[in-house]
Amino acid sequence: MKRTKIKAVLDMANPPGEVFVQGWVRTKRDAKDFSFIELNDGSCLANIQVIAGNDLAKYRKVEKLTTGSAASVTGQLVASPGKGQKWEIQATAVDVISIASENYPLQKKRHTDEFLRSIAHLRPRTNKYGAAFRIRSRMAQAIHAFYLDKGFYYLHSPLITGSDCEGAGEMFRVTGLDPADVQKQGRMDFSRDFFGQEANLTVSGQLSAEMFALALGDVYTFSPTFRAENSNTRRHAAEFWMLEPEMAFCDLDGDMDHAEELVKYLVRHAMDHCREDLDLFMRFVDKNLGPQLETLVSKPFARLPYTDAVEILKKCGRTFEYPVEYGIDLQSEHERFLAEEHFKTPVFLTDYPRQIKPFYMRMNDDGQTVAAMDLLVPGIGELIGGSQREERLSVLEARMDEIGLDKDPYWWYLDSRRFGTVPHAGFGMGFERFLMMLTGISNIRDVIAFPRTPGSIDF
Amino acid sequence: MKRTKIKAVLDMANPPGEVFVQGWVRTKRDAKDFSFIELNDGSCLANIQVIAGNDLAKYRKVEKLTTGSAASVTGQLVASPGKGQKWEIQATAVDVISIASENYPLQKKRHTDEFLRSIAHLRPRTNKYGAAFRIRSRMAQAIHAFYLDKGFYYLHSPLITGSDCEGAGEMFRVTGLDPADVQKQGRMDFSRDFFGQEANLTVSGQLSAEMFALALGDVYTFSPTFRAENSNTRRHAAEFWMLEPEMAFCDLDGDMDHAEELVKYLVRHAMDHCREDLDLFMRFVDKNLGPQLETLVSKPFARLPYTDAVEILKKCGRTFEYPVEYGIDLQSEHERFLAEEHFKTPVFLTDYPRQIKPFYMRMNDDGQTVAAMDLLVPGIGELIGGSQREERLSVLEARMDEIGLDKDPYWWYLDSRRFGTVPHAGFGMGFERFLMMLTGISNIRDVIAFPRTPGSIDF
Numbered sequence: 001m002k003r004t005k006i007k008a009v010l011d012m013a014n015p016p017g018e019v020f021v022q023g024w025v026r027t028k029r030d031a032k033d034f035s036f037i038e039l040n041d042g043s044c045l046a047n048i049q050v051i052a053g054n055d056l057a058k059y060r061k062v063e064k065l066t067t068g069s070a071a072s073v074t075g076q077l078v079a080s081p082g083k084g085q086k087w088e089i090q091a092t093a094v095d096v097i098s099i100a101s102e103n104y105p106l107q108k109k110r111h112t113d114e115f116l117r118s119i120a121h122l123r124p125r126t127n128k129y130g131a132a133f134r135i136r137s138r139m140a141q142a143i144h145a146f147y148l149d150k151g152f153y154y155l156h157s158p159l160i161t162g163s164d165c166e167g168a169g170e171m172f173r174v175t176g177l178d179p180a181d182v183q184k185q186g187r188m189d190f191s192r193d194f195f196g197q198e199a200n201l202t203v204s205g206q207l208s209a210e211m212f213a214l215a216l217g218d219v220y221t222f223s224p225t226f227r228a229e230n231s232n233t234r235r236h237a238a239e240f241w242m243l244e245p246e247m248a249f250c251d252l253d254g255d256m257d258h259a260e261e262l263v264k265y266l267v268r269h270a271m272d273h274c275r276e277d278l279d280l281f282m283r284f285v286d287k288n289l290g291p292q293l294e295t296l297v298s299k300p301f302a303r304l305p306y307t308d309a310v311e312i313l314k315k316c317g318r319t320f321e322y323p324v325e326y327g328i329d330l331q332s333e334h335e336r337f338l339a340e341e342h343f344k345t346p347v348f349l350t351d352y353p354r355q356i357k358p359f360y361m362r363m364n365d366d367g368q369t370v371a372a373m374d375l376l377v378p379g380i381g382e383l384i385g386g387s388q389r390e391e392r393l394s395v396l397e398a399r400m401d402e403i404g405l406d407k408d409p410y411w412w413y414l415d416s417r418r419f420g421t422v423p424h425a426g427f428g429m430g431f432e433r434f435l436m437m438l439t440g441i442s443n444i445r446d447v448i449a450f451p452r453t454p455g456s457i458d459f
Numbered sequence: 460m461k462r463t464k465i466k467a468v469l470d471m472a473n474p475p476g477e478v479f480v481q482g483w484v485r486t487k488r489d490a491k492d493f494s495f496i497e498l499n500d501g502s503c504l505a506n507i508q509v510i511a512g513n514d515l516a517k518y519r520k521v522e523k524l525t526t527g528s529a530a531s532v533t534g535q536l537v538a539s540p541g542k543g544q545k546w547e548i549q550a551t552a553v554d555v556i557s558i559a560s561e562n563y564p565l566q567k568k569r570h571t572d573e574f575l576r577s578i579a580h581l582r583p584r585t586n587k588y589g590a591a592f593r594i595r596s597r598m599a600q601a602i603h604a605f606y607l608d609k610g611f612y613y614l615h616s617p618l619i620t621g622s623d624c625e626g627a628g629e630m631f632r633v634t635g636l637d638p639a640d641v642q643k644q645g646r647m648d649f650s651r652d653f654f655g656q657e658a659n660l661t662v663s664g665q666l667s668a669e670m671f672a673l674a675l676g677d678v679y680t681f682s683p684t685f686r687a688e689n690s691n692t693r694r695h696a697a698e699f700w701m702l703e704p705e706m707a708f709c710d711l712d713g714d715m716d717h718a719e720e721l722v723k724y725l726v727r728h729a730m731d732h733c734r735e736d737l738d739l740f741m742r743f744v745d746k747n748l749g750p751q752l753e754t755l756v757s758k759p760f761a762r763l764p765y766t767d768a769v770e771i772l773k774k775c776g777r778t779f780e781y782p783v784e785y786g787i788d789l790q791s792e793h794e795r796f797l798a799e800e801h802f803k804t805p806v807f808l809t810d811y812p813r814q815i816k817p818f819y820m821r822m823n824d825d826g827q828t829v830a831a832m833d834l835l836v837p838g839i840g841e842l843i844g845g846s847q848r849e850e851r852l853s854v855l856e857a858r859m860d861e862i863g864l865d866k867d868p869y870w871w872y873l874d875s876r877r878f879g880t881v882p883h884a885g886f887g888m889g890f891e892r893f894l895m896m897l898t899g900i901s902n903i904r905d906v907i908a909f910p911r912t913p914g915s916i917d918f
Contacts, residue, residue, distance in 0.1 A: 042675035121871040124674035137612040153596040195916040215583035216501035412580040457654040
């Protein structure tokens with residue numbers, strides 16, 4: 001008999017009679033003549049309850065099933081008298097696939113997030129992390145569906161790179177040099193290395209995406225990016241996923257319109273398609289999550305220039321750890337105040353002083369600010385950072401000179417401004433930050449399957 | 460007026476009257492009273508023809524448009540008298556966005572693939588590479604649609620890893636060590652490095668995927684993988700994308716069924732949704748491509764044990780560069796003979812000698828072969844490599860001991876065989892190899908946006 005996934009079984013409108021399921025035992029309770037087995041196969045949060053009578057052929061073995069063990073069950077799907085579940089299975093056969101040894105770490109009790117991080121290979125078997133990673137999956141798939149529908153092309157930008165997009169940021173080096181050889185030479189001789197020069201792990205696919213936007217129109221990258229920042233915070237990981245759309249013939253307003261549409265689409269998609277998993281976070285992780293997400297999808301995002309935001313912060317009467325004045329890079333405390341308390345919605349800040357933004361952002365007519373936008377959201381701070389790009393060759397070159405950036409390695413990037421340059425814009429959205437906003441999970445380590453942070457590379 | 464993409468314009472059933480398009484000039488021909496502009500915006504292969512009369516307000520500027528320049532066009536969409544195009548635009552306004560300087564490398568003539576590789580930032584603007592990267596995009600999006608529909612969860616497995624999945628393969632090292640510091644120390648002291656130990660770029664997400672399959676049921680990874688192999692062939696790149704599904708409660712037959720369904724789905728999807736782009740490859744790149752793809756989607760793939768394949772190769776009367784005998788790792792020439800000449804369809808070889816396969820493959824009852832499968836396809840050789848995994852703890856440990864693999868770093872992997880182990884299977888498909896098969900492109904560098912090969916990391 002063909003196996004049916006438990007999600008499909010629980011979704012059935014009418015019982016088909018007999019079903020065959022396979023999964024793992026979450027709990028087992030023994031009554032006098034029966035065992036009640038809660039079976040889960042990971043396809044959804046809910047378990048299916050299996051009633052195994054002691055008249056079953058292999059009941060002796062069924063009795064041995066421990067939490068975490070695996071079994072196959074055949075039986076009649078019938079209406080369940082228990083509350084909170086529509087169907088249960090009256091087993092006609094239970095086959096034990098494997099018995100989990102008794103030191104299985106996930107016994108039925110609450111575990112701390114810290115402990116579960118130490119068994120990242122097992123934590124997706126818990127309700128919370130199963131839900132988190134199913135939501136993560138669905139949101140990634142929804143991103144592709146969104147862009148397919150809009151006619152955007154998906155670009156696989158290279159992760160190993162010779163250039164540094166931001167002209168900043170600590171990067172990991174990638175090398176094929178043999179450590180024994182390095183020791184013999186007494187140094188890392190990159191001219192003998194795989195690429196014949198220094199190579200790094202990328203911090204952004206943007207520059208590649210610009211090249212493709214100027215060929216294919218609308219494109220996006222969605223892939224891992226890396227930071228070698230030695231900071232052990234709840235918001236930083238060395239390896240994380242970033243979505244970066246890039247649109248030809250697009251200005252800053254179009255960029256913000258697109259970002260707002262994207263974020264609302266994803267949240268609404270989660271509400272529609274991840275209801276059960278999302279409910280877990282609304283009930284047990286963050287009581288404010290539901291209303292917050294409702295606000296997010298229903299109200300327009302605020303938009304205002306950086307300069308106005310600075311005025312609001314200076315006049316708000318709040319004492320911040322980092323004092324606010326024009327020209328500073330806003331801190332998380334400032335960003336969250338604006339989104340959470342002042343506007344009570346996500347807010348786009350625009351037109352930042354050029355000194356605190358990268359070279360590729362388009363200079364505004366005032367000669368002081370650039371056509372940048374950051375999207376600040378409640379609970380997170382900056383979710384998205386983007387800009388209209390500087391498409392004017394002479395302005396771009398002057399800006400690179402101003403900050404002392406060597407133009408030679410960027411010959412290809414500058415080419416795009418020589419040949420058919422057009423206004424274009426894009427942004428980057430940290431996928432983990434989005435997931436943290438969506439689930440209320442407060443530590444980035446808990447939305448990444450196997451997180452990479454300083455000193456941490458088990459699994 | 461809102462911009463319409465040229466693809467949408469060309470797809471229109473009825474002309475809406477006025478349209479507004481933006482794009483790049485592929486060619487311009489000047490007649491006495493008109494200019495004919497072929498405008499392309501990357502949304503599709505075809506250009507839209509624009510008729511710009513010399514009575515236009517800015518005709519002086521229009522006359523200056525060179526190949527590669529960018530322009531905005533407003534005009535009436537009317538039936539085209541020319542053949543091969545349904546609509547053309549009678550311009551009422553043409554605005555020059557930018558003029559490409561005259562040394563634009565993509566003048567109207569044929570360029571070699573070698574030359575175009577040297578301008579990888581511009582080649583997506585050509586017909587061939589535009590088509591290739593639109594197909595690549597669509598196939599990646601189709602992979603996600605396929606798995607969403609099947610209820611598989613998308614796992615983002617880590618790229619920076621402390622372990623080596625295959626127990627083989629040359630890996631890139633990832634380090635946060637400062638080269639100046641390395642020189643001072645005279646060596647790479649990994650205990651002082653970012654992760655406190657050696658770290659590498661992954662060659663496979665499989666081991667992570669197994670952990671998640673044993674939690675969520677059916678999962679897949681689709682992300683970059685890396686090989687530091689110093690080989691300059693048409694088939695190898697240092698960075699490439701791999702699709703790796705992993706299925707709980709699945710055996711080798713289920714694994715092959717799934718692989719066959721996937722490959723056929725993707726090819727059929729390309730035929731349905733990338734027709735125009737695919738036609739370019741069928742007409743100009745490989746005349747056999749059309750019939751070959753038709754065969755692929757319509758005929759069942761062959762399946763036979765490695766042992767039988769060896770017999771076929773020994774008896775076929777062909778002299779191979781590498782002689783065939785039981786126990787050898789088949790070479791591309793052998794694989795292609797089987798797929799192209801003997802079976803004339805894709806063929807799964809199964810049950811390889813354990814000595815030539817990795818430790819995690821499930822031992823067959825004969826104690827000699829493992830439940831492996833490779834899918835060999837015409838023109839490419841190995842497209843997919845997979846197996847049922849060894850789910851029995853004692854057999855797995857014995858195998859690791861046999862090949863001298865230290866079990867300690869795999870404590871978490873072995874945990875999955877201690878707690879709720881079940882039969883499971885999966886495979887890896889090189890995404891670039893698939894694209895080469897689909898398009899007839901014979902060099903892997905030409906299906907990757909910015910390829911990474913020895914000595915090559917421009918852009």
